[in-house]
Amino acid sequence: MVSTIAPADQPALAPPRRKQPMWRSPGAVAAYIFILPYVIFFVAFRILPALYGVALSFGDYSLSGTFELLGLDNYVRLFADPLFWNALRVTGIYALIAIPLTVAISLGMAQLCNRVLRGMSFYRSIFFLPVVTSPVLSGIIFIWLFSTDGPINTALSAIGLPTGSWLQSSVLVLPALALVSAWMNFGYNMLILLAGMLAIPQEYYEAAQLDGASPWRRFRSVTLPLLKPALFFVLVLETVKSFQAFDTIYVMTSGGPVRSSYTLTYMIYDQGFGYFDFGYASATGVVLLVITLVFSLIQRRLIGRNA
Amino acid sequence: MKRTTQAKIAAVTGGAALLLAACGGNDPEVGVPDNPDDVSGTVTFWTYPLGVVDSVNWWQPYVDDFNEEYPNVDVEVVMQSFSNREEALVTAIAGQNAPDVVYFNPDFIPQYADEDLLLPLDELRDDWDSFVDSSLESMTWDGALYGAPLLMQMQTSYCNTEALEAAGVDCPTTWDEFREAAPAFVDAGYFATEYSGTSTLNHTFYLYLWQAGGEVLNEDLTAAAFNSPEGLEALEFIKEMVDNEWVPREPLSVSQEFEQSEAGQGNVGYMVGANLVQTRTLVDPDILETVPPMQNMEQVASGSVGAWSIFNTTDSPEAAQAWVHYLSDSDFIADFIEASGYLPPREDIEGLFADDPQLADGMEYLDQVRTGVMHPQARELIDVIRPHIQSVLLEDTDPQAALDAAEQEVNALLERG
Numbered sequence: 001m002v003s004t005i006a007p008a009d010q011p012a013l014a015p016p017r018r019k020q021p022m023w024r025s026p027g028a029v030a031a032y033i034f035i036l037p038y039v040i041f042f043v044a045f046r047i048l049p050a051l052y053g054v055a056l057s058f059g060d061y062s063l064s065g066t067f068e069l070l071g072l073d074n075y076v077r078l079f080a081d082p083l084f085w086n087a088l089r090v091t092g093i094y095a096l097i098a099i100p101l102t103v104a105i106s107l108g109m110a111q112l113c114n115r116v117l118r119g120m121s122f123y124r125s126i127f128f129l130p131v132v133t134s135p136v137l138s139g140i141i142f143i144w145l146f147s148t149d150g151p152i153n154t155a156l157s158a159i160g161l162p163t164g165s166w167l168q169s170s171v172l173v174l175p176a177l178a179l180v181s182a183w184m185n186f187g188y189n190m191l192i193l194l195a196g197m198l199a200i201p202q203e204y205y206e207a208a209q210l211d212g213a214s215p216w217r218r219f220r221s222v223t224l225p226l227l228k229p230a231l232f233f234v235l236v237l238e239t240v241k242s243f244q245a246f247d248t249i250y251v252m253t254s255g256g257p258v259r260s261s262y263t264l265t266y267m268i269y270d271q272g273f274g275y276f277d278f279g280y281a282s283a284t285g286v287v288l289l290v291i292t293l294v295f296s297l298i299q300r301r302l303i304g305r306n307a
Numbered sequence: 308m309k310r311t312t313q314a315k316i317a318a319v320t321g322g323a324a325l326l327l328a329a330c331g332g333n334d335p336e337v338g339v340p341d342n343p344d345d346v347s348g349t350v351t352f353w354t355y356p357l358g359v360v361d362s363v364n365w366w367q368p369y370v371d372d373f374n375e376e377y378p379n380v381d382v383e384v385v386m387q388s389f390s391n392r393e394e395a396l397v398t399a400i401a402g403q404n405a406p407d408v409v410y411f412n413p414d415f416i417p418q419y420a421d422e423d424l425l426l427p428l429d430e431l432r433d434d435w436d437s438f439v440d441s442s443l444e445s446m447t448w449d450g451a452l453y454g455a456p457l458l459m460q461m462q463t464s465y466c467n468t469e470a471l472e473a474a475g476v477d478c479p480t481t482w483d484e485f486r487e488a489a490p491a492f493v494d495a496g497y498f499a500t501e502y503s504g505t506s507t508l509n510h511t512f513y514l515y516l517w518q519a520g521g522e523v524l525n526e527d528l529t530a531a532a533f534n535s536p537e538g539l540e541a542l543e544f545i546k547e548m549v550d551n552e553w554v555p556r557e558p559l560s561v562s563q564e565f566e567q568s569e570a571g572q573g574n575v576g577y578m579v580g581a582n583l584v585q586t587r588t589l590v591d592p593d594i595l596e597t598v599p600p601m602q603n604m605e606q607v608a609s610g611s612v613g614a615w616s617i618f619n620t621t622d623s624p625e626a627a628q629a630w631v632h633y634l635s636d637s638d639f640i641a642d643f644i645e646a647s648g649y650l651p652p653r654e655d656i657e658g659l660f661a662d663d664p665q666l667a668d669g670m671e672y673l674d675q676v677r678t679g680v681m682h683p684q685a686r687e688l689i690d691v692i693r694p695h696i697q698s699v700l701l702e703d704t705d706p707q708a709a710l711d712a713a714e715q716e717v718n719a720l721l722e723r724g
Contacts, residue, residue: 063400063422136390143561168560168701254505257560258698273393275687276422 050289057282074283084284086259087267088291090174094263095242098178102238103231105182106189111219113190114197124194128187135184139251142180143167167253170260177261180248185241189234196230197223232303236296243292264288347379348623350630353387353396353406357458357613358584358647362386365646373633380626400424400618407621408631411454412611413445413678414509414685419616420448421683426617427451431628432635442652445612445678454614455635456652457643461610461669461676462510462580466596470497470576478596479577482518482544482603489553492576499553500577501570502545504697505562508689509679510580510609512696515541520604523680523688529721533692534714537604542699542706549700559700565589580609583665584648597665600675610676612652684720691716 057075060068078084113124130138145152146166153163166176200223208218224231246265249255255262264284272281354366366384373382385406387395399405411419419425429435429452435443438456446454466478473495479485489499503511513523521537524530532538548554555569565571566589570578573590579601586595600608615631617624633639637653644651644659650669651659660667679685695713698704 063397063419064424065403140564140567143563144567147557147561165556168556170702173560251562253560254562256505256694256697257701259694270687270690273397274690275684276397276418 053282053285056279057286059279061278063276070279074279075287077280078283078287083259083262083267084264084287087262087264090259090261091243091245091263091265091288094174094178094245094261095239097175098181098242098245099235099238101178102182102185102189103234106186106193106234107231109186109190110193110197111223113194124191127190130184131187133184135247136251138180138184139248142176142183142248143252146176168257170258173253173257173261177245177249177252180252181242181245184248185238189238192230192234193227196227200226228303232299235299235303239295239299240292243288243295343377343629344379346377346625346629348626349381349383350408350621350623350626351383351385351406352630353385353409355387355389355392355410357410357643358649360643360647369633369639369642373630376633377626377629380623380629382630400620403620405618405620407623407627408615408617410457411446411614411616413681414507416446416453416616417448417681417683417685420451420453424618424620425453426619426621426624426628427453428455428617428628428631431455431632437637437653437655439652439654439673441674441676441678442612442614445681446614446616448681454612454616455631456612456614457634457640458613458647458649459610459652459673459676460582460613460649461600461608461672462514463583463665463669464577464579464598464600464608465581465583465586465665466577466598467497467573467575467590468594468596469573470495471596473497474576478598480598480602482601485577485601486547488577489548489551493551493553495576497574497576498555498569499575500548500579501558501568501575502548502554502700503562504559504693504700507679508693508696509611509677512541512545512692513677513679514580514607514609515544515603517607517677518601518603518605519544524682524721528680528682531714531717531721533717534710538710539706540603542696542710545696546699546706560697583669587665592665595665597668600672606672606675607677608672608675609678611678613649614652684724687720688717691720 056067058072059070059074109127113120113127117123144150147153148163148165148168152166156163164172166172204222204226205218208222213221244265245263246269249261249263249266250269253261255266265288268281268284268288271277271284354360359365363384363386370382370384374380396405396409405424416425432455435452439459442456442459443452446452446456464480470492471478474488474491474497475495476488476491477484479488485499492499516523516533516538519537519541521535521541522532525532549556549559557563558568565585569575570581570586571589573594578586583595583597600606615634617627617631621627637656640651640653641656641659643649644656648666650666650673660670680688682688692713695704695709695716699706699709
């Protein structure tokens, strides 16, 4: 039996205080109050509509407000619909081109901006401009840039490279749209990556330099590994954006030519707003959500484990 | 099938309710009580920029005028934007916040009427026979009128006189004349015409199909009818334009702003159909020669009708009907047409465009105007057929094979309903 009486020469120990749960600490309460408005908005405008969409996908909802339960009919129809498979293929190819292109450009620009140079903050602001430019406006400008006699073809021709019918070709249209996406998104990604780079202690670079590491080696062995958390965030962000690509495609090609830029989000838009087939549009949305989720988890496993 | 039955029952019920409401007043013929003081409520009125009629201020004097007769009706004018038009409407309806009165074009009527969302307007006026037949037909679905026409728009055929002079040809009015003139236009440094591969087929493939004597769907709207000798002739005619580079290539796959287009820059010899008012804002009106609509087997012009529809979700059906009645009176339409430059849907309005022969010419051909396919799935049909047309023009697919594939998809779509 264990005695609980303290030896006479030692002061009696006070009974151990029960540890207060973290969520009941005064700091936590204040934090909850601060995040409460965001949580309310997030639940009201993100979570609930998403759940509502999932519920809609199991039925036929008409604009006049009637709902007829269909079970899995919308999903059965979806997986037998060639339009869905084409949209899925287009979305996949677009993501495969757009994600690496955007991340590479963002990384390159962040590295370029990660230096002390007079007027650097001005350049950073300029690079951020496309992010705050309307996608519709960007689309209209790029239609002109990609036109047969437009500046891109003129420049290619001037340096002796072959020109392309960018938006008329089923093959070139997705790379062209991915380029527009990269132009529109690199500024935001660049800022995230730049913040990550600035957080890397200079001593690591100095040590590497003393060891004779070249700039490329320093980038590969110091910057990239320590940039993993920011890189992972950018990658997930770009994956979601690529799978949801819509506005510039809507403005520039209307999903063409010959449905070669008809993405899943475009299909959801058509089915919902165009044809009032909300159940079917919701089923497509749920499938897109699952695909995006799976890809994000794979990325987390491959890249973000230690992020 | 079940939904159709439900819709019919709802339509009959709605009609009966409307009739009862009409009988509640002193004049069951028009559905609005005789004594304007008995009509009250708020009417949320969604309109859009229509030519220069693009602000709430333009409407205010007419609301004031209406209020002199109906002092207890509050008309709330909401100027909507054409971009995101469908999203705004669908969102408002789904959110139980639909407008009471809305501006609609023909494509919208079967789709919204089929969803049992519109009030029939057959009893609204007793002078519907003063309206152009085609304007009423384009607002009719399943035997009921769902829109009170405000305007008609005809895609006008015209030539650029500078191009005619340079090419040494007369402005074509038939397919054969166009085939003769086209190479001369191109030799003179102009495009012969323009074809959009991305816009609605109502103004593009369907137009040539109708001119060839064909139809999009069969008479009872249950199957595709465009896969016919006429459909093939139309598609081959368009392909001939593309293959010979009579048309610019860009618009085949890209939606261009009008000012960026070759037509907007005055580089096109002949336009089979264009918005004349819009064209004249960019191209000198003095170099435009308007001509009758193009003809092959049939003489057809594409166009549209703008009309006022009333959602049956309205809390103030009598007030909404009184407002739409006012908006479809000849006095209001005459004022609107004069301000906006569109064509009138009423035949009893005279003296319009006395000093504008180009617009006045258009009035002669209103009976030749076709607005599209009156079917609830009209838009989906266009989205199904359009990629096949594009594949012929851009990827050299055989026209007959493209029509076969499109027919198969359209029939499957119609069968599914």
